[in-house]
Amino acid sequence: MAADSNISVLIIDDEADMCEMLSHVLNQAGFITYTALDGNTGIEVFNKESPNVVILDLRMPCMNGMEVLKQIKQTNSETPVIIVTAYGEIQSAVEAIKHGAFNYFNKPFDNEEVVLTVKKALEERAMRQEIRMLKTQLNFAMPLFEQMGNSAEIAKVNELVTCVAPTNFTVVICGETGSGKELIARSIHNQSPRRGQPFVVVDCGSIPETLIESELFGFEKGTFTGADQKKVGRFEIASGGTIFLDEIGNLPKPMQGKLLRVLQERRIRRLGSNKEIDVEVRVVVAGNERLEYLVESGHFRMDLYQRLNEFRIEIPPLRQRKDDIVFLCKRFLDITNKELNKNIRGITKEALEILLTYNWPGNVRELRNVIRRAVLLAFDIVEPKHLLIKTQEQKQESSPAAGQMASAAGQKADQAIPLDLDMNNGKDLSLRDMVAKCIEHAEKKLITSVLKRTGGNKSQAARILKIDYKTMHYKVKNYGIKIQTTTEITDKSPTEDS
Numbered sequence: 001m002a003a004d005s006n007i008s009v010l011i012i013d014d015e016a017d018m019c020e021m022l023s024h025v026l027n028q029a030g031f032i033t034y035t036a037l038d039g040n041t042g043i044e045v046f047n048k049e050s051p052n053v054v055i056l057d058l059r060m061p062c063m064n065g066m067e068v069l070k071q072i073k074q075t076n077s078e079t080p081v082i083i084v085t086a087y088g089e090i091q092s093a094v095e096a097i098k099h100g101a102f103n104y105f106n107k108p109f110d111n112e113e114v115v116l117t118v119k120k121a122l123e124e125r126a127m128r129q130e131i132r133m134l135k136t137q138l139n140f141a142m143p144l145f146e147q148m149g150n151s152a153e154i155a156k157v158n159e160l161v162t163c164v165a166p167t168n169f170t171v172v173i174c175g176e177t178g179s180g181k182e183l184i185a186r187s188i189h190n191q192s193p194r195r196g197q198p199f200v201v202v203d204c205g206s207i208p209e210t211l212i213e214s215e216l217f218g219f220e221k222g223t224f225t226g227a228d229q230k231k232v233g234r235f236e237i238a239s240g241g242t243i244f245l246d247e248i249g250n251l252p253k254p255m256q257g258k259l260l261r262v263l264q265e266r267r268i269r270r271l272g273s274n275k276e277i278d279v280e281v282r283v284v285v286a287g288n289e290r291l292e293y294l295v296e297s298g299h300f301r302m303d304l305y306q307r308l309n310e311f312r313i314e315i316p317p318l319r320q321r322k323d324d325i326v327f328l329c330k331r332f333l334d335i336t337n338k339e340l341n342k343n344i345r346g347i348t349k350e351a352l353e354i355l356l357t358y359n360w361p362g363n364v365r366e367l368r369n370v371i372r373r374a375v376l377l378a379f380d381i382v383e384p385k386h387l388l389i390k391t392q393e394q395k396q397e398s399s400p401a402a403g404q405m406a407s408a409a410g411q412k413a414d415q416a417i418p419l420d421l422d423m424n425n426g427k428d429l430s431l432r433d434m435v436a437k438c439i440e441h442a443e444k445k446l447i448t449s450v451l452k453r454t455g456g457n458k459s460q461a462a463r464i465l466k467i468d469y470k471t472m473h474y475k476v477k478n479y480g481i482k483i484q485t486t487t488e489i490t491d492k493s494p495t496e497d498s
Contacts, residue, residue, distance in 0.1 A: 008032040009118060010051035012042035012068060013084060014060045018107070022055060022084075022114065029115045039063030043071055043229060046079075053121050054081045055114075056101075058092050063228075066096060071229060073100045078128065080121035084109070147187075147331075148180055148364070149324025153316045157184065164311045165191035170263070172308055173286040175315030177468040178365030181286040182246065184313060188284055189242040197241030200234050205247035205470050212255050214271050217262075223272030235268050239279045248285040248308070249294050250474060253301070260304045283308070288468055297440045299478070318360040318367065325356055328364060332371035333382070344375050347382040354384055361463060444479040447472070451481065 009031050011022045019035040026033050034049055036042035039060055046054065054072060058065035069081055083104035085093040093104035102121045105113050148154045164171055165188045173181045182201065189199045207215050218233030235243060245251075251259065262268055263283060267276040285308055294300035318325065329347060337344055347355070351374075360366055374386040447461070454460040462472035475481075 006032070007053075007122065008034065008049060008051040009053045009055060010034045010036065010042065010045055010049065011055045012036045012039065012060075012065070013055075013057040014038060015057070018057070018084070022109075025111045025114055026118065029118075031118070039065070039068040040228075042068055046072055047075065047229070050076070051079070052125070053118050054079060055084060055118075056081050057084045058096060059086075066092075066099065069096055069099055069101060074231075075229075078125060080125055082117055082121060147183060149321065149327045151321040151323040153321040154324060157313060157315060160311075160313045161187050162191065164188065164313075166193065167311075168282055169311040170282070170308050171284045171310070172291065172312045173284065173315065174290055174312065175286070175288065176317045176363055177288050178363035179315045179317055180364050181315060182244065184315060185242070185244040185246075185284045185286065189244075189282075192242070192282070194241050194282060198238050199241055200238035200243045201246060202234050202243065203246045205250040205474075209252045212252065213258065216255075216259075217268045217270055219271035220273045223270075230270070233268065233270065235262065235279050235281060236277060238281045240281070242282045242284060245283065245285045247287055247470070249287040249289050249291065249300060250470070253299075256301045256304050260301065260307055263304075263307050289471060297443065298437075318363045322356055325367065326352070328367055329355060329371055332368050333375060336372045336375040340376060342375060344378050345381050347374075348384070351382050351384045351387055354387055354389065358389055361466070440479075443475070444481065447475055447479065448481055451476075 007030075009026050011019050011026075011033060012035075013019050013022070014037055016037060019037065023033040023035055034045050034051060036045050040063055042054075042056070043063075045051075056065050056068060056072075060068075065083070069083075072079060072081055077100065080102035081096075081100065083093045083096045083101050084107060085104050086107050090104075090106075093101070097104070102124065103117055105117055148157075161184060171185075171188060173184050175181045175184075185201075186199060189195060202216065204212065214231065214233070216233050216235055218231045218236055221228065221230045262279070266279060266281075268279050269276050291300055291305050291309070295302050295305050329352070333344060333347070336342075355367070355370075362369075370387060370389055371382075373388050374382045377386045377388075447465070450461045450464055451458065454464070458472050458476065459469055462469050465472070
């Protein structure tokens with residue numbers, strides 16, 4: 001790869017002589033260079049000049065190289081960072097590579113090695129960008145049925161996607177865990193006029209409550225301890241494109257109000273700033289629980305639900321569209337064959353029968369994982385022994401005993417619903433509010449009962465109730481259901497403790 005005179009390299013090293021030598025070597029090779037003698041200056045130059053490559057010394061006063069590396073990767077994860085290290089500090093360089101550095105070279109350095117390492121870093125970056133572009137083009141060019149199946153259910157979903165994609169409607173996608181909600185969201189984006197702009201994914205269930213606002217809206221330098229540089233939020237990054245808020249039901253109540261304001265005004269404000277920033281972004285949200293149920297139980301704002309619910313797409317679970325299983329098996333088998341450079345010819349009839357009769361609680365994601373493992377284990381054709389499916393667990397879930405357990409728990413919870421709830425002490429409550437409280441009471445009793453029967457095992461209880469573990473964990477915490485070390489369970493809510 002010949003050096004391009006427009007390609008720039010930032011050198012961050014506290015030794016002025018080292019910066020000068022590296023700069024001379026790279027200038028001779030045709031690169032533009034910038035230098036910084038400390039980490040803070042290096043970050044400022046990086047943000048201002050956006051260099052193509054960074055050469056970084058790990059040992060520096062004030063801000064060490066590892067911290068500089070983390071901040072660079074947080075700002076632009078694609079910029080390759082090359083570490084400069086002494087012979088006795090190889091372990092530190094290896095640790096830096098684990099945190100995203102491209103490679104390292106030793107002091108004293110060889111001129112040709114430096115230039116070659118920079119060129120290799122640029123080649124890898126170009127290759128990654130090309131692969132990402134090809135993937136985007138492939139997803140856009142490939143019809144949804146070629147990715148999810150050709151059943152009547154998926155054909156209907158595809159029609160809805162095609163219908164809503166060219167608009168600016170906010171879309172709510174409903175579906176169980178692993179059913180393909182993000183794939184639908186990407187398809188909406190890729191078929192819209194925004195397809196050349198960013199598609200930003202935010203998993204609202206995986207971000208701690210204390211960080212969700214700064215993740216969505218960003219913050220200014222010095223807003224809080226550790227805020228050494230300003231951070232651009234996800235909404236600002238997605239401006240002009242689409243932001244996909246997955247597991248929207250897990251968004252804390254205070255943030256729901258702030259999100260509603262952003263949707264109405266199309267402006268955001270970074271933490272620590274009085275300046276409002278215009279954001280022109282399409283919003284797609286998803287969850288494995290229906291938002292109207294969360295509204296009824298008081299966990300989701302009615303006004304935000306009404307603002308989001310301009311268009312709805314529901315993805316049927318895999319167990320309701322088993323016509324797609326054979327198609328998806330073939331697709332995942334072909335993809336994994338290429339990935340592992342294998343030539344597994346197909347799946348035996350016996351193995352296929354297992355796949356068709358399994359209930360697939362993890363939906364398409366679980367099927368993909370099962371096929372990938374099977375291709376890895378098989379030598380010529382996939383047989384039943386290669387399918388690492390917890391069939392015994394499924395039988396337990398679908399057995400009469402499991403059904404009776406859930407049914408009995410439900411009956412007990414139904415019997416426990418206080419139909420006169422708040423009749424005496426809550427005269428101002430509306431019928432809707434009273435019904436919501438009854439539903440909440442019944443849900444808490446049902447979860448408590450099932451947890452008692454599973455000995456406090458939340459994973460098993462979630463499978464019985466056919467919800468994911470994250471939802472179970474949220475409800476246990478929200479209702480104040482206590483699991484004692486003796487596996488004794490109480491359903492005393494925080495309000496009852498006070």
